[in-house]
Amino acid sequence: MRRLGELEAEIMDCLWRWGRSATVREVVDDINLRRPAAYTTVMTVASILHGKGWLTREKRGQAWLYTPVRSREEYSAALMEDALGASQDRSSALVHFVEAMTDEEVAALREALRSSGRTAP
Structure with a gap:
């Protein structure tokens, strides 16, 4: 996108x-x-x-x-997906992204994983 x-x-x-x-x-x-x-x-x-x-x-x-047609959040999510897709190593790029997150953002990520039915430590 x-x-x-x-x-x-x-x-x-x-x-x-x-x-x-x-x-x-x-x-x-x-x-x-x-x-x-x-x-x-x-x-x-x-x-x-x-x-x-x-x-x-x-x-x-x-x-x-x-x-x-789409919300601001859907637009942002699509940009993040594209950014991950630009890397040859998506897992490594995701790790770098998570390392830069604030504690509040990490907590929100955990909650998003829980509410989507995925596990989060």
Whole structure:
């Protein structure tokens, strides 16, 4: 999975933060609070994200309402899977990753293993 581009990530971040469908106008207004963004540029990138399968859209009057297909957490998990896949030794890469985790993250990993039916020491 390719990482999202800068504007793609900003659009997705708005939708993930809000937890609801939104129009391009709403997204543009939010991005413009931090930096200038043209409506047509955001509209084009939202349409590209739809074409890539990241967003669904539904016509509401004159505007499209965009909704993420995957959660932020599913996106992050796919990036982690890709990162592990880039190694010739997945086990070693995973060990290095776990060694860099905080105690809280290790506890969360153990809980995730337990809740998925896998064992964790």
